[in-house]
Amino acid sequence: MFERPQSGERAILVHASPKGAPDENEREEFAELASSAGAIVVHEIVSARKRPDARFFIGRGKVDELREAIEESGAELVISGADLSPSQERNLERELGCRVLDRAGLILDIFAQRARSFEGKLQVELAQLRHLSTRLVRGWTHLERQKGGIGLRGPGETQLETDRRLLGDRIRQLHAKLEQVDARRSMNRRNRERAEIPTVALVGYTNAGKSTLFNALTGADVLVEDKLFATLDPTVRRLKLPDGHKIVLADTVGFVRDLPHELIAAFKSTLQEAREADLILHLIDASDSNRWQRVRQVNAVLQQLDAHRVPQIRVYNKIDKLDRKAQVANNRDGEGRAVWLSAVSGDGVALLLEAIGQRLHRKTLHGIIRLEPSQGRQRAKLFELGAVICEVITDDGGWELEFKMAERDFNRFLKREDLASNLLTTLAGTGVASAAT
Numbered sequence: 001m002f003e004r005p006q007s008g009e010r011a012i013l014v015h016a017s018p019k020g021a022p023d024e025n026e027r028e029e030f031a032e033l034a035s036s037a038g039a040i041v042v043h044e045i046v047s048a049r050k051r052p053d054a055r056f057f058i059g060r061g062k063v064d065e066l067r068e069a070i071e072e073s074g075a076e077l078v079i080s081g082a083d084l085s086p087s088q089e090r091n092l093e094r095e096l097g098c099r100v101l102d103r104a105g106l107i108l109d110i111f112a113q114r115a116r117s118f119e120g121k122l123q124v125e126l127a128q129l130r131h132l133s134t135r136l137v138r139g140w141t142h143l144e145r146q147k148g149g150i151g152l153r154g155p156g157e158t159q160l161e162t163d164r165r166l167l168g169d170r171i172r173q174l175h176a177k178l179e180q181v182d183a184r185r186s187m188n189r190r191n192r193e194r195a196e197i198p199t200v201a202l203v204g205y206t207n208a209g210k211s212t213l214f215n216a217l218t219g220a221d222v223l224v225e226d227k228l229f230a231t232l233d234p235t236v237r238r239l240k241l242p243d244g245h246k247i248v249l250a251d252t253v254g255f256v257r258d259l260p261h262e263l264i265a266a267f268k269s270t271l272q273e274a275r276e277a278d279l280i281l282h283l284i285d286a287s288d289s290n291r292w293q294r295v296r297q298v299n300a301v302l303q304q305l306d307a308h309r310v311p312q313i314r315v316y317n318k319i320d321k322l323d324r325k326a327q328v329a330n331n332r333d334g335e336g337r338a339v340w341l342s343a344v345s346g347d348g349v350a351l352l353l354e355a356i357g358q359r360l361h362r363k364t365l366h367g368i369i370r371l372e373p374s375q376g377r378q379r380a381k382l383f384e385l386g387a388v389i390c391e392v393i394t395d396d397g398g399w400e401l402e403f404k405m406a407e408r409d410f411n412r413f414l415k416r417e418d419l420a421s422n423l424l425t426t427l428a429g430t431g432v433a434s435a436a437t
Helices: 024-036 060-073 086-096 103-114 118-133 136-143 157-194 210-218 261-266 268-275 291-304 349-360 376-384 407-417
Strands: 010-015 040-046 077-080 099-101 199-204 235-240 246-251 279-285 312-317 327-330 336-340 364-371 388-393 399-406 423-428
Touching: 010 024, 010 060, 024 040, 024 103, 040 060, 060 086, 077 086, 077 103, 086 099, 099 103, 103 118, 118 157, 199 210, 199 291, 210 235, 210 246, 210 279, 210 312, 210 349, 279 291, 279 349, 312 349, 327 349, 336 349, 364 376, 376 388, 376 399, 376 407, 399 407
Parallel strands: 010 040, 010 077, 077 099, 199 246, 199 279, 279 312, 312 336
Antiparallel strands: 235 246, 327 336, 364 399, 364 423, 388 399
16 A cells, blocks of 8 residues: 655646646646745646546546656656546555645645744645545555454554544634634724725735735835745735825735635635725736736636625736836726836836825715714714714704715715615715615
């Protein structure tokens, strides 16, 4: 029975996909992922099989080719570009006599290397345990069957059941700890909402330059490195815009094609910053020939997070590689919808800050809202925000207040205080539905 080696970084890459042979861009990204994990790539094999084999995913001929390549190169690891089922992974290991890892396991390994904060380590461990729970049996091949003979009857499935129970216990512990972290993060978001400080989330494909731009905007010192998933830990900083308004800028984990579901689930609280944001800066590597496919992949992840409805500004970074000037493209309302800049040189960063200010504080609403006598706290809040122009006391002791306020801020105020039905009319602006009480 095959015993799995526990070490070895010399790897053979198997470029495979359920749709046939991957294209050149996918193969390059996969090779870069392997290098980011610390693998030494000694050989690469491309599988053009259109229908995955139930036993090995790749065909028997490719398995024989792999075995020969392992013998010639001395490889200790085979990494598949396609996600393998637990049985396919186990069957390949037995046939090849070396460790086999699929793309999801590779990304999880990279995340485990990069996580630095307490929260990041918890999230990565949870994702790894979820992934491992479906593959537990492969690590105990020497215990899969009861052995016959006196003194040779091993623990067999008993050991597997013990490990499954221990895994389940650890997963529950991690869930409890992450719920505490998520509660603190949610409280911070609520505090920002009460202080009327909008949140801007920075998202993008991994290695698009998010950390560089984050540092350029905030003066932070987030690690910048030319490799996939250089930083995982979420960073939040306050930032003052040129118009004097303050915002909170939140950096998020980089996205990648077919991001493992275990990671999306584990990093839910971190990625929640994107879903709860008032504005998303979608960072795009303008020098990447495959950028439009990257844009679609990032938008697909945002849709999974239910963040696709959040307004976006597309930020085309790395124009210094294209010899292109910094500029802003406006929408029909004259607001910035796309900005071309270089985070490294700083060219165009000022244009981005102006565009953020326009999108967040773009329209002023002028209207009348009616408050009941029991809603004195909400009345005081409107005065505190400097939104009230004048007020009239109603016969029942309530108030009718004429207000003028930024559309975004007023909409958030209505939603938070559940006052949509109290709005009598809007005298100017758009975006709030009029309702009569």
